[in-house]
Amino acid sequence: MARVLFDHVTKRFGEVVAVNDLNLEVTDGEFLVLVGPSGCGKSTTLRMLAGLDAITEGSIYIGDRRVDNVPAKDRDLAMVFQSYALYPHMSVGDNIGFGLKLRGASKSQVRERVERAAETLGIEELLERKPRALSGGQRQRVALGRAIVREPEVFLLDEPLSNLDAKLRVQTRTEISKLHRRLGTTFVYVTHDQVEAMTMATRIAVLNLGLLQQVGPPQELYERPANVFVAGFIGSPSMNFFQPVVRSEGETLRLDMHGLSIEVPARWVPGLLPYDGRPIVLGVRPEHIHDPAYLPSGVLPASIRATVDVTELMGNETFLHLDREGTRFLARVDPRTQATPAQEAEVVIDVSRMHAFDPETEQRIEAQAAPAEASGTEAVS
Amino acid sequence: MSLGVPVPAREGRPALGYWFRATWARLPLHAAVIGFAVLWSVPTVALLISSFREPSAIASSGWWTATVDTLTLDNYRTVLDQRGMGRSFINSVLITLPATALVVLVASGAAYAFAWMPFRGRGLLFLVVVGLLVVPLQMTLIPVLRLYAAMTVNEELPLLGGNVFGINSFTGIWLAHAAYGMPFAIFLLRNFFSSLPRDLIEAAKLDGASEWQVFWRIVLPLSVPALAALGIFQFLWTWNDLLIALVLLGDPDLAPMTLRITNLVGSFGSSYQLLTAAAFISMALPLVVFFAFQRFFVQGILAGATKG
Amino acid sequence: MLGRRWWVPWLWMLPALLLLATFLVYPGIDTFRRSVLDARSDGFVGLDNYQAIIENPNPLVADTHSALANNAMWLVLFTAVTVPLGLVLAVLTGRVRYEAAAKSAIFIPMAISFVAASVIWRFMLEFNPSVGTVNAVVTEFGGQPTAWLQDTGAPQTWLTERGPDEIPGPVQLNNLVLITVGVWMWTGFALVVLSAGLKGISTEMLEAARVDGANEWQIFRHIIVPTLRPVIVVVTVTLLINALKIFDLVWVITGGRFQTDVVATLFFKQSFINRDFGAGAALAVVLLLAVVPLMLLNIRRFQSEEAA
Numbered sequence: 001m002a003r004v005l006f007d008h009v010t011k012r013f014g015e016v017v018a019v020n021d022l023n024l025e026v027t028d029g030e031f032l033v034l035v036g037p038s039g040c041g042k043s044t045t046l047r048m049l050a051g052l053d054a055i056t057e058g059s060i061y062i063g064d065r066r067v068d069n070v071p072a073k074d075r076d077l078a079m080v081f082q083s084y085a086l087y088p089h090m091s092v093g094d095n096i097g098f099g100l101k102l103r104g105a106s107k108s109q110v111r112e113r114v115e116r117a118a119e120t121l122g123i124e125e126l127l128e129r130k131p132r133a134l135s136g137g138q139r140q141r142v143a144l145g146r147a148i149v150r151e152p153e154v155f156l157l158d159e160p161l162s163n164l165d166a167k168l169r170v171q172t173r174t175e176i177s178k179l180h181r182r183l184g185t186t187f188v189y190v191t192h193d194q195v196e197a198m199t200m201a202t203r204i205a206v207l208n209l210g211l212l213q214q215v216g217p218p219q220e221l222y223e224r225p226a227n228v229f230v231a232g233f234i235g236s237p238s239m240n241f242f243q244p245v246v247r248s249e250g251e252t253l254r255l256d257m258h259g260l261s262i263e264v265p266a267r268w269v270p271g272l273l274p275y276d277g278r279p280i281v282l283g284v285r286p287e288h289i290h291d292p293a294y295l296p297s298g299v300l301p302a303s304i305r306a307t308v309d310v311t312e313l314m315g316n317e318t319f320l321h322l323d324r325e326g327t328r329f330l331a332r333v334d335p336r337t338q339a340t341p342a343q344e345a346e347v348v349i350d351v352s353r354m355h356a357f358d359p360e361t362e363q364r365i366e367a368q369a370a371p372a373e374a375s376g377t378e379a380v381s
Numbered sequence: 382m383s384l385g386v387p388v389p390a391r392e393g394r395p396a397l398g399y400w401f402r403a404t405w406a407r408l409p410l411h412a413a414v415i416g417f418a419v420l421w422s423v424p425t426v427a428l429l430i431s432s433f434r435e436p437s438a439i440a441s442s443g444w445w446t447a448t449v450d451t452l453t454l455d456n457y458r459t460v461l462d463q464r465g466m467g468r469s470f471i472n473s474v475l476i477t478l479p480a481t482a483l484v485v486l487v488a489s490g491a492a493y494a495f496a497w498m499p500f501r502g503r504g505l506l507f508l509v510v511v512g513l514l515v516v517p518l519q520m521t522l523i524p525v526l527r528l529y530a531a532m533t534v535n536e537e538l539p540l541l542g543g544n545v546f547g548i549n550s551f552t553g554i555w556l557a558h559a560a561y562g563m564p565f566a567i568f569l570l571r572n573f574f575s576s577l578p579r580d581l582i583e584a585a586k587l588d589g590a591s592e593w594q595v596f597w598r599i600v601l602p603l604s605v606p607a608l609a610a611l612g613i614f615q616f617l618w619t620w621n622d623l624l625i626a627l628v629l630l631g632d633p634d635l636a637p638m639t640l641r642i643t644n645l646v647g648s649f650g651s652s653y654q655l656l657t658a659a660a661f662i663s664m665a666l667p668l669v670v671f672f673a674f675q676r677f678f679v680q681g682i683l684a685g686a687t688k689g
Numbered sequence: 690m691l692g693r694r695w696w697v698p699w700l701w702m703l704p705a706l707l708l709l710a711t712f713l714v715y716p717g718i719d720t721f722r723r724s725v726l727d728a729r730s731d732g733f734v735g736l737d738n739y740q741a742i743i744e745n746p747n748p749l750v751a752d753t754h755s756a757l758a759n760n761a762m763w764l765v766l767f768t769a770v771t772v773p774l775g776l777v778l779a780v781l782t783g784r785v786r787y788e789a790a791a792k793s794a795i796f797i798p799m800a801i802s803f804v805a806a807s808v809i810w811r812f813m814l815e816f817n818p819s820v821g822t823v824n825a826v827v828t829e830f831g832g833q834p835t836a837w838l839q840d841t842g843a844p845q846t847w848l849t850e851r852g853p854d855e856i857p858g859p860v861q862l863n864n865l866v867l868i869t870v871g872v873w874m875w876t877g878f879a880l881v882v883l884s885a886g887l888k889g890i891s892t893e894m895l896e897a898a899r900v901d902g903a904n905e906w907q908i909f910r911h912i913i914v915p916t917l918r919p920v921i922v923v924v925t926v927t928l929l930i931n932a933l934k935i936f937d938l939v940w941v942i943t944g945g946r947f948q949t950d951v952v953a954t955l956f957f958k959q960s961f962i963n964r965d966f967g968a969g970a971a972l973a974v975v976l977l978l979a980v981v982p983l984m985l986l987n988i989r990r991f992q993s994e995e996a997a
Contacts, residue, residue, distance in 0.1 A: 407784075410781060410784060410785065411785060413781055414778075414781050414782055414785050414787075415791070417778060417781075417795060418790070418791045418795060419794075421795045421797070421798065421873065421876070421877075422794045422797070423813075423822065424809045424812075424813050424822075424873070425797060425798070425801070425809065427809070427812065427813060427822055428805075428808065428809045428812060431812065439820070440820065441819065441820070442819055442820070443819055443820055443821075443822065443825055444822070445822075445825075487704045487705050487708065488705060490701045490702070490705065491701060491702040491704075491705035491706070493701060494698040494699075494701035494702045495702070498697065498698040498701065500699075503698075506702075510705075510709065512984045513709060513713045513714070514930065514984075515930050515933075515934075515977070515980040515981075515984050516713050516716075516977065517933075517934045517936075517953055517956075517973060517976045517977065517980070518934070518936075519936060519953050519956055519957050519960075519973065520716060520717065520956070520973035520974075520976065520977065521712055521713060521716035521717070521720075522960075523716070523719075523723070523960055523966060523969070523970075524715060524716035524719040524720065525711075525712055525716055528715075556708065556711075557712060559708055560709060560711065560712030560713060561712060561713075563705055563713075564709070564713075567705060592697065592701075617799070617800055621801070621802030621803060621804075621805075622802075623802070623803060623804055623937060623941065624936065624937065624940075628961075638802075639802050639804045642804050642805070642808070643804050643941065653808075653812055656812075657808060657812065659808075660804070660805035660808040660809065661805075663802055663804065663805055664800070664801050664802070664805050667800045667801070667802075668797070668800055670800075671796075671797075671800040672793070
């Protein structure tokens with residue numbers, strides 16, 4: 001068990017900067033998820049930690065050991081690959097025990113620990129089989145077994161669920177979480193799927209274009225995304241963005257767009273005051289846009305009329321694809337909604353859950369912490 | 382598919398009719414394939430049948446007139462009784478097996494470096510090695526001969542015979558065969574090795590494997606088809622080689638089958654019955670090797686021909 | 690890779706590089722040197738040896754013009770016949786259930802030594818029509834028996850009874866016969882490699898083409914050939930190199946007599962029989978230079994593969 005520290009780590013492939021000045025600490029026992037779109041540098045980060053790619057600048061520490069030039073085989077890490085990378089010519093048992101054998105464990109030791117790992121994962125029956133005789137889910141378990149049997153200081157997992165079908169993925173997700181809790185070891189997990197990140201991580205690090213965007217617990221990333229990228233990336237379906245102009249009206253501020261005018265809740269006023277007369281980026285999650293007929297409590301409503309393009313019935317909820325003067329957005333409303341495609345419908349934005357971003361820097365504009373009072377917010381069509 | 386609509390059961394007659402039509406349509410295909418196979422086999426079959434015929438029969442009538450009761454093993458007896466024939470078969474084995482093993486071993490080490498160890502100038506060096514594929518073998522013979530003449534150790538090699546090194550030595554001809562086979566061997570193996578999944582190599586490294594352990598425990602076991610294909614090729618080439626043996630092995634005691642038969646051609650002139658038997662004896666082992674391992678051929682060559 | 694010392698890859702390649710340097714690189718350089726020296730490699734003669742190749746001063750001892758022309762015939766005809774034949778056979782054999790047997794029959798000549806092949810073909814081409822298979826067939830159809838390996842006339846000779854002088858040198862019957870034997874030996878190689886490539890073409894793509902209404906010829910022409918192009922290039926380049934370097938087959942069947950010499954056999958004669966090392970080396974250099982464009986082609990292909 002150990003903490004991991006990235007200290008000003010940069011990786012360049014020729015002219016391309018894959019990871020740019022990464023500073024990140026993974027504390028002991030943490031489940032850190034590196035998430036981002038493909039090409040964001042998350043896999044490179046993991047591979048540098050594993051010792052599979054050299055770092056161009058900076059240092060990486062595992063525990064207190066600086067490992068910049070330590071070869072992969074001496075780092076005491078275990079990794080689960082996206083492809084599982086099972087040795088096709090070895091039985092499951094030999095696959096799991098290979099690392100122990102190379103490290104000079106005795107035959108009986110290897111057998112005992114392989115059996116224990118297999119038991120943990122429920123694959124005792126498969127030890128004699130070859131990988132090609134296994135199902136995808138079973139292979140995935142063997143790959144996990146190969147990692148846990150070594151009892152490494154840090155576990156690395158590179159998109160380990162992406163080759164599983166949807167149902168198995170959900171199931172394995174919880175199993176990996178359980179495994180982490182039981183082992184108490186540091187996990188570093190790479191995925192492009194923000195749902196995996198949200199459900200498993202103790203902390204998430206969001207990367208984009210080689211730059212670390214934000215690190216924090218899942219809930220924090222959801223509630224206070226640091227910039228437009230994180231706001232759009234975390235949460236499913238993605239956040240809607242609008243480009244209103246800030247306009248002061250006496251003591252209050254209003255956001256004007258598409259003939260709408262929304263009053264800014266009081267706690268946002270200090271942050272938005274400098275933007276008076278300028279546009280900002282307004283973010284609203286689909287789950288914070290409601291059908292007025294089924295408003296939950298505690299909503300600070302601002303109503304909008306828009307044309308319904310498509311309705312997607314999910315059973316427990318309905319997605320409305322809406323269009324207001326060419327701006328498309330998505331609402332996630334109560335399934336009892338009466339909205340029908342090609343007709344106008346009225347929906348209500350919960351302004352208390354809005355996000356505001358600077359249009360230039362795309363950074364978050366902070367609101368004051370105090371809960372918003374239910375003062376008069378209205379919308380004028 | 383809508384349920385409840387009865388699907389007409391397929392009857393036997395139309396299916397049979399269809400089968401006949403399909404077979405008729407494929408008749409030209411079968412004729413072409415069988416025709417080529419037969420055409421390609423005729424020379425070999427002719428040799429095989431003739432090798433069992435009486436000398437007088439061979440000289441006066443075609444192999445196609447032979448009947449089973451006129452066949453005899455005499456030719457094989459005569460050939461095998463020739464002084465040095467048995468020895469030359471053993472020589473062929475003694476030359477071929479170690480030379481083949483040497484090529485596979487040395488080339489796989491180099492191919493592993495070319496496939497999995499990035500280093501400066503790797504691409505260029507590989508191109509040079511593959512480029513050597515086109516050097517005409519005959520061209521190298523004189524310099525090598527001179528080199529060998531200078532380096533010949535005139536003492537008898539224990540167990541195998543011949544000189545310890547240089548001209549008239551097994552060690553010398555092993556190295557020569559290994560070197561001449563090297564460009565192709567490195568080319569084939571490097572292509573196969575680099576088609577192995579990168580993840581496997583990296584997983585092994587994370588499992589704590591050294592370069593040697595990755596090579597020995599992961600790369601080689603997974604490359605059996607390519608190694609076998611290379612082994613077969615190399616075996617056939619070395620076994621069938623005449624030129625290198627001609628130049629480097631002057632000593633008749635060390636001569637392989639090919640050299641011995643060539644000499645027979647000279648001394649027997651047109652005594653076909655003995656030549657046919659001798660030729661067939663020399664073909665026996667390569668054919669056995671080829672048929673025993675032919676399934677590897679396809680997989681192994683494919684990897685060499687198209688980069689995976 | 691991290692933590693690997695720079696010399697580690699070189700250590701892995703060392704045995705292979707040593708062999709290549711000793712047996713291929715050094716002799717190559719030495720041959721260049723020798724090609725500008727006299728017969729005994731004593732005195733510098735400039736480009737005299739090359740001039741002799743062009744001027745052909747001694748056609749009865751070493752007919753360089755005939756050798757160059759024959760080699761050109763080999764290069765063009767051998768490749769132009771073997772590759773398409775291998776491709777067609779690969780497609781045809783892939784459609785019958787006895788594919789493995791048919792392919793083996795065609796591949797077997799590959800496993801036979803040139804020496805054995807020479808015995809086989811001298812026997813096949815024997816002049817006496819009651820013994821020689823080919824002449825037996827020719828006389829059966831009313832033709833005249835032909836001395837296939839000795840006849841330097843144009844192939845029209847036995848068809849139209851026109852004189853050999855009407856067709857220029859290289860189109861001589863015995864050379865064409867030798868090339869035919871080459872085709873017989875190498876078609877199996879082309880077949881096996883191309884067939885392996887063929888197996889790599891996704892059946893879905895072929896099915897899609899059939900659904901789009903393509904007939905079998907259109908599929909062959911517009912799907913199979915373009916998709917197989919890389920493999921076809923490999924086979925073609927390999928065969929071209931083989932055709933340029935062709936030695937054994939000619940040497941063991943005719944020994945280069947009756948104007949069947951190619952550059953490699955003439956080189957061998959000059960160096961080892963006529964003992965004129967300078968003349969031999971110059972021929973070897975010509976051969977190597979002829980191969981260079983092929984090598985560049987190989988390199989280009991390899992680089993584009995690397996980039997892909």
